[in-house]
Amino acid sequence: METGAVDEASIDSLTDFYLGCGVDGMTILGIMGEANKLTGEEARAVASRILKRVDGRVPVVVGVSSPGLDNLSSLARFAMDEGAAGVMVAPTPGPAVEDRVRGYFHQVCEALGPDVPICLQDYPQTTGVPISVETILTLTRDCPQIVMLKHEDAPGLRKVSAVRNRSGTSETPRLSILCGNGGLYLPQELARGADGAMTGFAYPEMLVEVVATHQAGDVERAEDVFDAYLPILRYEQQPGYGLAVRKAVLKHRGAIACAATRAPGPRLDATDEAELMRLIARTEDKVKELSHGS
Structure with missing residues (x-):
């Protein structure tokens, strides 16, 4: 809302919007949105509302990363009790020492217990x-709870190849790889063995179609669909500013009622709005042309 309050009606409509676009899973309280601006009580209320709205139709992963292990564990247990399929955890900021990272995830797994599936978020640009x-491979072997990699390293295509080629062996369990970064590299990531996308974009139907078409073997069609959305996808990924863009597009599409970001946050001016509306119109025209040509 314009006041910064949580808009419960828009939480419901946004959840319905993504489900209507054909997603086969959702991630909430992640890094791309405004989860870091929520109080602990608000985060629980938002998670509970979305999980109840989804009502088991698709699996929901809840981001629970926190500087404190007690806070992380508390939110994770709450999310699982409310019906989450698993939780997403990023490493805590600090020295980039391999032993420290491994030790941290061992602590997380011990705190959460063996029954909580964990998605390891690899997003060094932010963390x-x-x-x-x-x-990643060592943790996959040592911690059976870690079943998914949220890949967001960039450049990171070689990392996708390495994890895919070296997991699912007699030594290392297969690790599901879902990719973020707004989907900027999705066709290439899929070609290197990623299982799909796990990211925010105001046109989620593009992500759904690209993944499904690529997995069906029509790589050229998947890239054509991706290319039709690329200008607005790129525009939405501007650091710091992209959140306001995404919310403006979602409002334009009827998914939410208000595009305001919680303070402090970016806001579009009249020139920005006009620029974005032109991009939306061009994107929708390209998508229509692509559909007519199929």
Whole structure:
């Protein structure tokens, strides 16, 4: 809302919007949005509302990263009790020392217990903590709870190849790889063995179609669909500013009622709005042309 209050009605409509676009899973309270601006009570209320709205139709992963292990564990247990399929955890900021990262995730797994599936979020551009392929594979072997990699390292295509080629062996369990960064590199990540996308974009139907078409073997069609959305996808990924863009597009599409970000946050001016509306119109025209040509 314009006041900064949590808009419960828009939480419901946004959840319905993503489900209506055909997603087969959701991640909430992640890094791309405004989860870091919520109080602990608000985070629980938002998670509970979305999980109840989804009502088991698709699996929901809840981001629970926190500087404190007690806070992380508390939110994770709450999310699982409310029906989450698993939780997402990023390393805590600090020295980029492999032993420290491994030790931290061992602590997380011990605190959460063996029954909580964990998605390891690898996003060094935000956390400041790079995670090597060796550490990812070691944690996959040592911690059975870690079943998914949220890949957001960039450049990171070689990392996708390495994790895919070296997991799912007699030594290392297969690790599901879902990719973020707004989907900027999605076709290439899929070609290197990623299982799909796990990211925010105001046109989630593009991500759904690209993944499904690529997995069906029509790589050229998948890239054509991706290319039609690329200008607005790129525009939405501007650091610091992209959140306001995404919310403006979601409002334009009827998914939410208000595009305001919680303070302090970016806001579009009249020139920004006009620029974005032109991009939306061009994107929708390209998508229509692509559909007519299929």
